Amino acid sequence: MDPQESLRIAARSIRSHKLRSTLTVIGVVIGIASVVTFATFGASVKADVVGNVAGSGANNVYVFGQPADEEGFEQALQPVFTEHDVEQIAAMEGVQTVIPRGTVQVNSVTHSGDTVALQQVTATVPATVTNDSVVEGRAFRSGANETVVNEAAAASFAQNVTVGDRITVARSNETWTLTVVGIVNGTAGELPIGGFGPDPRVYVPTDPYYDTVVESPNQGVRQRAYPQLTVVADPVETLTVTERVESYLGADADARQLAPDGIELVARTSGDFAEEISDVIEQITRFVTGIAVIALVVGAIGIANIMLVSVTERTREIGIMKAVGARNRDVMELFLLEATLLGTGGALLGLPLGLAVGWAATRYAEVGFALAPTWSVLAVLVGVLVGVVAGLYPAWRAARVDPIDALRYE
């Protein structure tokens, strides 16, 4: 039959039950909108985090130990990389500098009379502070009573910390009074695995503040040892440096002998992290979006339900249509079209709503907004499909109505 007329008839019967149709469509809208929201939010978080990670030091090679059965970026915190290792790696071709990084357990930090609890500060070398990361001031000097804090740490006191201020770090058996010489953003040069917003960080020079020492198997003397190194490579040699470092770690490194059983020493670039993180976020997104699909199924059931009611209510009308020449196919088509319109309407309203809520969520989480085009298109198609599938059985029932019975039907 005339497709335009089919559309008109289907649209008319939807309009004749405004409230019912609206509620049914809302069911689909909620389903589609949740799928789009979660997919969009997931894509936004991924784009943001991966952007941060990949953007931060593409030529950094992160060297650390990790439990052998771990796939991701779980770090082992044993101090296995000795000064000897640092020197060996620093001497490699293509390596600009090696930044060792260790933690020092502390209790609290005080600034202008305001004391904040802090478990650890980061002991490292001045090269930690790069042009990219410094917001104000300069790097600390080795051997000086100087410190650099990140913006998160600077803001955690009653009075914001600025360059030139003094802070007091309290340990269980001593206190250090340090002059703040620089403020950095982010978590400068650390393993790029933080969540949103960086944690507060206080950086101090390894000399004199880092006191973890072990005996170097190669040198036979006691040296400082670190749980983590960041190797800054020549940008064009990042990959070869990664390989060189890995082969060193697998052969002569002190770390190899110091690392306990089950700990594997690895060298990773930020690209590797970006990949791992995006895998994880994608998995989470897929899982959550999968849950949202349940809402869509509920929406589909709503359509099927309302269509079945509609078939029963309109039995007499179906009989009339058949009596004036409608074929089973025509009746089937009309009801299927009606269900499809409900699904499509839900999808078309659900998509912008989902995008809007997704956008609001990214604002709330303070990450940039990114579209998930595949999911969005898929959501609309699924909405249409939901209508078709939900309409199939009711439409089949309608088509099978016997005109004689239907015309008797009161």
Place this chain on the structure above:
Amino acid sequence: MAQPQSDPVVALSNVRKTYDLGGVVEALADVSLTLDRGSYAAVMGPSGSGKSTLLNLVGGLDTPTEGAVTVGGRDLSTATESERATVRGSDVGFVFQTFNLMPRLTAVENVALPLVFDGWSRTDRRERARELLADVGLTDRTDHRPSELSGGQRQRVAIARALAPTPQIILADEPTGNIDTETGDRIMDLLDDLHEAGNTILLVTHERHIAEHADRIVHVRDGVVERIETVTA
């Protein structure tokens, strides 16, 4: 009044129709009947004698249990569902006691409905429907819904709808059963006009004076044709 030549539009031969609802109900036992083109026949008989069943079989709404029902040369007992739909849509026009109009459609849309399934274009449908409504005297009611029309007006819409696809035969099942006598007479006048214009009509009724509008009265009892009476004017 000798028929010049027999030209059957509808032919039933040895038609039996049973309904099986636990026990078998025999609505029609053995009916043979021929309706010539341009003829006007009325079916009379007590309630439950099988009048409506007969009409439904001719109209392709139902299929016979045994025997053949031929409408416009097509045997409905062997036709597919879709072929019977075509017969319902273009070969016969049904007029029911309860009107059976689509409640949400206007008069003109109701009249145009059979043409939708017959593949007419929208403008042609409208034009034809308006003409037919004018023919039954409803020019000023084209955009009213059935609920806004009187019983007689509804039945006139139904008759216009039955005529829409220029059917070979008009089937009317107690068309005056739900309306008062005076309005009923007007409906009967309309059917007389249609007969005059050359339409073939098969009418079911309880009432003698209604049946006398026809040329022949087919008396049915317990599912068989008892006798066929020729009406003399």
